[in-house]
Each structure stands twice: as C-alpha cells, then as structure tokens.
Amino acid sequence: MRICLITPRFPYPLLKGDSLRVYHQLEGLSRRHQITLVSLNDSPLNPEQLEPLSKLCEQVHVVPLPRWRAALNLATGLFTPRPLQVEYHRSSRFERTLSTVLARGRFDALHVSLIRMLPYVWNLVGKQVIVVDLIDSMSLNLLSRRNEARGPMRLAYDLEYRRVRDYERAVVQRFPSLVISSPIDQQLLGGPHIQVNPNGVDLEKFQFRGLEGRNPATLIFTGNMAYPPNQEAVSWFVRQVWPLLRPRWPRLQLEIVGADPPASIRALAGPGSNIQVLGRVPKMEERLGKATVAICPMQSGSGIQNKVLEAMATGTPVVSTAVANQGVQGCQERELLIGNTPEEFAFAVDRLLLDAGLRRWLGANGRALVEQRFRWEVHVARLEALYAGQKPEATLEPSGWGTSGESTTGRQLMAGKSATKALLGLGSETR
Missing domain, CATH: 3.40.50.2000 (Glycogen Phosphorylase B;)
Incomplete structure (x- = not known):
C-alpha cells in the first residue's frame, strides 16, 4: 500500500511520546509499504535528523512553522471555537504542500497523527481512507491539569479544556476510523469505532536485565x-x-x-x-x-x-x-x-x-x-488492518471545525511562553 503519514512535528529525534510512536509506526510500515511523510516543524532540521526517516520513507516533506507565525496563530485563535493547539499548527504553506502531495500521488490511506492536523483533512472524509491516531485524549489530559491548577492558569486550562472536549466530540462524529493508545481514553471519548492500539517497546533495544550488576539503592x-x-x-x-x-x-x-x-x-x-x-x-x-x-x-x-x-x-x-x-x-x-x-x-x-x-x-x-x-509488530499489524478494511462514509460536518470555520467571541488567556506551551501540551507527550 501507499500511505501518506501527516504529523504536527517531525518525528525525530525521539524526545517525545508522539514522536516515538510515529517513528516506530514508520519503521514497521516501511517494511511492506511505501510511505510519504508530510510534517510541520517549528524548529530547523539538520541532515542528521532527516537521514533516519529518509531511509524509511519514499518521500519526506517538512514544512517549517516559524515561531512568529505560530504566535500570530495563537492570537487570532482566541476568536475561533477551535482549540489553541489546533490553531497553533495552522499553516497555509503546509496546506498547499499537502494538497500537492495528495494530487500527485494515489494513496491507499492517509494516516493523521493527533487532532492538531485534522483541519487539513476535514473535507476529505468520504473521499479518502483516513485513519486518525489520536494517541490519547487531550481533553482528559487538560482536565487533570485544570483540576490541579490555581488562579489565572485554572481559567486558561478550563477554556482550552472546553474547546478540546467539544472538538474531540466533533472528531468522533466525523471520522469513521480512530485509534487511541489507552482503554481509559477510549471510554472517555465513547465512540464504538475507536480502536485501542497501545504503544510498543523495542524489545531488542530494551533488553531484560536481572538483579545482578545494578546500582544499589x-x-x-x-x-x-x-x-x-x-x-x-x-x-x-x-x-x-x-x-x-x-x-x-x-x-x-x-x-x-x-x-x-x-x-x-x-x-x-x-x-x-x-x-x-x-x-x-x-x-x-x-x-x-x-x-x-x-x-x-x-x-x-x-x-x-x-x-x-x-x-x-x-x-x-x-x-x-x-x-x-x-x-x-x-x-x-x-x-x-x-x-x-x-x-x-x-x-x-x-x-x-x-x-x-x-x-x-x-x-x-x-x-x-x-x-x-506491547510489541510494535502487533501495533503495526493493527494499523495495516485498518488501512485495508476502512470503508469511509460521508458524515455531517459540525460547523466551525474545518479550516474556514466561523469565529466566535474570544476570551483572553494568560500571556507567557512557558504558560502557553504548558497549556497547549506542546512539550508533551506521554513518555
């Protein structure tokens, strides 16, 4: 099969949980399929970063997302109903690049990582096999952070939590093939078509060691x-x-x-x-x-x-x-x-x-x-079954979630780089 994998950041080096998951998906899928990777990235890449994935993919397209552009996205994103972490990743250049890639290649399936990239494929439902890897429930993550926060940060987390919760509900309604890593997250989102596909471990790298030779205490x-x-x-x-x-x-x-x-x-x-x-x-x-x-x-x-x-x-x-x-x-x-x-x-x-x-x-x-x-081989086999067995059906589109959704009245959020990154979960994920 020919698969187009779409990610909000370049999945190398393996510093974050979503990067680890995408990398091992690419590694496993590349053994039997032709993969095109299309990624946004908010920091420059060097040849050492590109080389490992270039060996796994037929094509690699990386679209830079300048920090100033991301900051502007956040400012304007205050006046939309979409989550700020979705707005953060808005890029007309990426949209053009992805459109060109899809027009030139006949893909058997599109694999989209995280809700942050869904506006780019929102209108392709029913026209293309799309598998969305949510990885985990962002609303559950934000809810626990909101409950622990105090003062202005609690208000900020509450606003983003409500946006993400509503967005995830719309995603569950719209996309017929969803994947998530944990049964708890699956239960929270509630869609019968959401399949649990947990992370794996590279068992050759993380080999078993007995008690001998370990540092004391x-x-x-x-x-x-x-x-x-x-x-x-x-x-x-x-x-x-x-x-x-x-x-x-x-x-x-x-x-x-x-x-x-x-x-x-x-x-x-x-x-x-x-x-x-x-x-x-x-x-x-x-x-x-x-x-x-x-x-x-x-x-x-x-x-x-x-x-x-x-x-x-x-x-x-x-x-x-x-x-x-x-x-x-x-x-x-x-x-x-x-x-x-x-x-x-x-x-x-x-x-x-x-x-x-x-x-x-x-x-x-x-x-x-x-x-x-928790073996990556099993994880990849489940993805292959989804790519092969998907029967996309058009669904009604909730207004306001696509790339040109209507705006609503914005609310002011707490300023500050560290607070914003924490709120958006951009330094995540579960690793």
Whole structure:
C-alpha cells in the first residue's frame, strides 16, 4: 500500500511520546509499504535528523512553522471555537504542500497523527481512507491539569479544556476510523469505532536485565522533562515522598533522566540531596538497566506511559500511581506496585528496596506483560488492518471545525511562553 503519514512535528529525534510512536509506526510500515511523510516543524532540521526517516520513507516533506507565525496563530485563535493547539499548527504553506502531495500521488490511506492536523483533512472524509491516531485524549489530559491548577492558569486550562472536549466530540462524529493508545481514553471519548492500539517497546533495544550488576539503592524517573505532568510528578515525589524515604535510606539515590529539564527541576539536585538531574542520555535502556526501582508518580496526564513500559521491558520493578497505570493496566503486586498517597508510595518503594525476591518477581512479570501486549509488530499489524478494511462514509460536518470555520467571541488567556506551551501540551507527550 501507499500511505501518506501527516504529523504536527517531525518525528525525530525521539524526545517525545508522539514522536516515538510515529517513528516506530514508520519503521514497521516501511517494511511492506511505501510511505510519504508530510510534517510541520517549528524548529530547523539538520541532515542528521532527516537521514533516519529518509531511509524509511519514499518521500519526506517538512514544512517549517516559524515561531512568529505560530504566535500570530495563537492570537487570532482566541476568536475561533477551535482549540489553541489546533490553531497553533495552522499553516497555509503546509496546506498547499499537502494538497500537492495528495494530487500527485494515489494513496491507499492517509494516516493523521493527533487532532492538531485534522483541519487539513476535514473535507476529505468520504473521499479518502483516513485513519486518525489520536494517541490519547487531550481533553482528559487538560482536565487533570485544570483540576490541579490555581488562579489565572485554572481559567486558561478550563477554556482550552472546553474547546478540546467539544472538538474531540466533533472528531468522533466525523471520522469513521480512530485509534487511541489507552482503554481509559477510549471510554472517555465513547465512540464504538475507536480502536485501542497501545504503544510498543523495542524489545531488542530494551533488553531484560536481572538483579545482578545494578546500582544499589537507586531510583530512576524517566521522561521528557518539558512535559508539565512529568515536572509535576517529580516535584510531588521529591516534596512528599523523598523525605519519608531518606531517613531510612540515607544513601538512596534518585536519577531524573529526560530531555529539557527546566530550572525548577534542575534545582532539585542541590548539595547533599542525593538527586541527579541528568537530562537527555544517549542510552535510556542502560540507565534503566542499572536502577533498582523505576518510579512513575504521575498526578495527571492521559494515554499510556512509555516510561512504565520501558522500565518493565528492562526488568526494572515499577512503583506508580493509579494515574500512571491507567493505560498500562498492570496488575498490582504482580507486574508493579501502586501508591497514590505519599505514604503508600514510600511504603511500596521501601518494600522493593528491602526485598530482592519481590524485585525479581515484578521484574520478570513486567517483562512478560510487555512481551505479550506491547510489541510494535502487533501495533503495526493493527494499523495495516485498518488501512485495508476502512470503508469511509460521508458524515455531517459540525460547523466551525474545518479550516474556514466561523469565529466566535474570544476570551483572553494568560500571556507567557512557558504558560502557553504548558497549556497547549506542546512539550508533551506521554513518555
């Protein structure tokens, strides 16, 4: 088949959850199909970034989205009913590029990543096979952030949450083939045609490691640290749980691993804190394979947590909150331990530090869970079935959601680059 894959950012390097998902989709699909990738990107690319995907794709088209253009999109987006993160990615140049690509090639299917790109294919429903990978429910993500926010940011999150919620409802009505990573997100969106297709793990890269050769009493948190829920999780753990563990384990170490840690996270690694903020590392699998326990104390977020899957793949026992386990759906006491309060979380970590047999049990069962349910080969096979079996039918178009929808009265949002990026989830996703 010939497939056109449309993304809101170039999926390399693999710093964010959506990039990881798209990259492995491309890698798997390219073995049997011809792929054309059409991406927006708000930062310049170098040849080293382009080369890996050029090997996987028949054609690669990258359309730059200048920061000034994105900022203007946000300003004008205040006066439309669409979510700001959809408006952020508006580009007439991208629209022209995609139209040219589609006119020149006969594609068996269009694969669209995230709701941010749907205005570009809104009017193609019924004319072209379209598979939309929502990845996770953005409204669920924003709802949890809104509930935790205070002051002006709560109002800003509430506005974007309501827009995204309404937009997702329109998407569910309009597009007949939708994919999502987690059953919880599927239930929230409620469409019977939404299929769960969870993330996978590269099992050759993230190989299982036993207890031998691991660093003593070392906890690890992994994830893109530009993602606000990851920042929130680490801050909660250090503030609420770490003080409960240190008196019992004075040599306990915490490693915070992931790209782009902000100043607030870097400041946690003060003298005598036993906390290291390592930023991006060349081989995440090696850091995980050396740790005693992987922690995932997520307080908000949606979708499936890649950090949990990757830790399980390496045999590293996991302590998570229920929020972090929603997408993975691991079994308490068999594949991971769950703690929702600071006391519960600290107790679970303490149990693992004390009990090598429990670490071995959870490590082996976690690896087995990943092998059974979270393989990229299975993920890609499900996509292929959707491409081949799709029967598109025209549906009624809710007004205001296409690229030329009618405007409504705007509301003023809090200014500031970091607040805007947090609100839009542009530094996400679930990794």
